[in-house]
Amino acid sequence: MTFSIIARCPHTGRLGLGIATFSIASGGRCEGILAGVGICKTQAFINRGNDLLALQLLEQGHSPTHVMQMLEANDPEHAYRQIAILDREGNAVAHTGSGTRPWSGHKIGDGYVAFGNVLAGPQVVEAIAAGFLKKPDDPLEFRLLAALEGGRNSGGQVGGSGHLPERSAAIRVDSDPDYPDIDVRVDLHADAIVELRRVLEEFKLYEGFYRDRGRDPSTAITQDQFVSQLNAKRAPLSSRA
Amino acid sequence: MTFAISARCPDSGKFGVAISTRPLAVGSRCPFVRPHLGVVVSMASTDPRLGPLGLRLLELGYSAQRVLDEIAASDPHIEYRQVSVIDRDGNAVARTGKQNRDWSGHFCKPGMVAMGNALISERTASAMAETFQKSKGEDLEARLMLALEAGRDAGGQHGGQHSAALIVYRQQEYPLVDLRVDEHVEPIGELRRIFDRYRPHIEYYETRPWQPGAIGSEDDWLQRRGT
Secondary structure (H helix, E strand, C coil): CEEEEEECCCCCCCEEEEEEEEECCCCHHCCCEEECCEEEEECCCHHHHHHHHHHHHHHHCHHHHHHHHHHHHCCCCCEEEEEEEEECCEEEEEECCCCCCCCEEEEEEEEEEEECCCCCCHHHHHHHHHHHHHCCCCCCHHHHHHHHHHHHHHEEEEEEEEECCCCCEEEEEEEECCCCEEEEEEECCCCCCHHHHHHHHHHHHHHHHHHHHHHHHHHHHHHHHHHHHHHHHHHHHHCCC | CCEEEEEEEECCCCEEEEEECCCCCCCCEEEEEEEECCCEEEEECCCCCHHHHHHHHHHCCCCCHHHHHHHHHHCCCHHHHHEEEEECCEEEEEECCCCCCCEEEEEEEEEEEEEECCCHHHHHHHHHHHHHHCCCCCCCCHHHHHHHHHHHHCCCCCCCCCCCEEEEEEECCCCCCCEEEEECCHHHHHHHHHHHHHHHHHHHHHHHHCCCCCCCCCHHHHHHHHC
């Protein structure tokens, strides 16, 4: 039970991943992303070794299609996995094994894969894709968020006993192999995608401050100064509300 | 402003970090762990690139102290940083740059570093170290969580905490435990809530990859184990 999107930003080449699920801390199981190389995300009955292996194979120069064949050859339980792979050029491939629980499936588009299992139906992956495509000029992190919101709004996850809420969610966007540009997570929450939007929007206010302070602390203002500047900018907005 | 405890468990070989700070999403920028190799924490005015650099130096075979010296030689702003390194032999070292705000400092024991900057007092760091030592026998993830709580209870840091993270690696290339609270008024309490909910599932997630058909559903598995 999970719905996800992996994508490449056509403007910047950045790679990103969005995920939401009923399970706790799904953002902690997303190692398979490396700037300049590609993304691999395995879910359903997850085999976590897959994603890091796939990155190494992509790094050798293999195509996503061939990497998927090698994952299959390496894993006797391949039929239980749901796997999406995207290379740094946006070439994509996906596999939804027959052992994954229904409804499960994927949609491959230009530079992205929308995929999920234990979903309300195929309309969920269609809505993930539609959310992603809605504002093609937005920063990748907000396109990924719109994709998750689309999946949620079209029914999200439905298990044996009915609808399953999203309890964890995460968005990650990478442009450097050493650390993520954006890495925001909600690990356990009654409405994880709503909370994820709140955290992402808050983080975006600090993103440049954190980055610049790390690069050159000797010229940076303190966090106290930054927060008071932020509050000064916010004050007119909140008094209007 | 951040406090962190990092450690290597000599019995299990696990490496882990528990960390909390005032800025958002600390887990995405400060703790860096590689199984069988070591742990690097880069904080204060952090440059997240120092973490991967430290892990690569460990991979070359340098000891913890040598890695820390190389990082210091490489970074023109090292006096604004606080960095710790633990290697696979349990050598544990840290460096608190001169530009860190009071109280700042570190305590190093074999296999453990407790450190922080812009803390209410030295007690935040020393309480983490003491609690970690006292909790021997428990799983590393539980010891780190207890230590982080002790740091908070000893006063924490100026400005309070807004994010927290708990990360532990064991055998696999991916983490055994990787939990985060990115923006919350009491992130360590929230991390504890999530950890307690997550903990019974850890071995399920470790086992399921190799027997996805036989293991059955998460709920059934938990019931069978009586957890």
